[in-house]
Amino acid sequence: MDFKVVERSLFARIARMVLKSSNVAMVLGKTIHLSGVSKDAFLKDEGWLAHELCHIRQFREHGFFRFLWLYLKESWRVGYYNNRFEVEARVEGMKHRRHISPTQKAGSAITPTDAPLPIDTRKTE
Numbered sequence: 001m002d003f004k005v006v007e008r009s010l011f012a013r014i015a016r017m018v019l020k021s022s023n024v025a026m027v028l029g030k031t032i033h034l035s036g037v038s039k040d041a042f043l044k045d046e047g048w049l050a051h052e053l054c055h056i057r058q059f060r061e062h063g064f065f066r067f068l069w070l071y072l073k074e075s076w077r078v079g080y081y082n083n084r085f086e087v088e089a090r091v092e093g094m095k096h097r098r099h100i101s102p103t104q105k106a107g108s109a110i111t112p113t114d115a116p117l118p119i120d121t122r123k124t125e
Contacts (some may be wrong), residue, residue, distance in 0.1 A: 002030060002045075003032060022036050025042055027056055046096040058085055
């Protein structure tokens with residue numbers, strides 16, 4: 001898959017502030033924008049990379065502006081964490097864990113300071 005990675009991105013820095021996270025990767029089109037994490041560290045994290053590559057595929061499938069609209073509308077409707085595009089990307093990000101040993105899984109477990117957490121707690125009924 002063809003993609004570009006931008007370190008110290010202004011877009012990702014804004015997302016980092018909104019999400020109140022120590023690091024953020026976000027996708028716009030075919031570009032992964034990073035803030036608070038180096039390109040090398042990001043590319044070594046198979047799960048995180050798979051998550052963002054899923055977003056690149058979503059942009060490609062829906063088109064740039066249509067995907068932005070659908071993503072924002074979905075986030076408004078159900079919140080960031082329950083956004084169907086985020087759910088799909090989280091599933092993609094976890095697929096690589098099937099092929100690693102339990103010891104490796106424990107050593108690579110995501111902690112709350114390693115990944116952005118949802119700031120909204122909107123409940124669906």
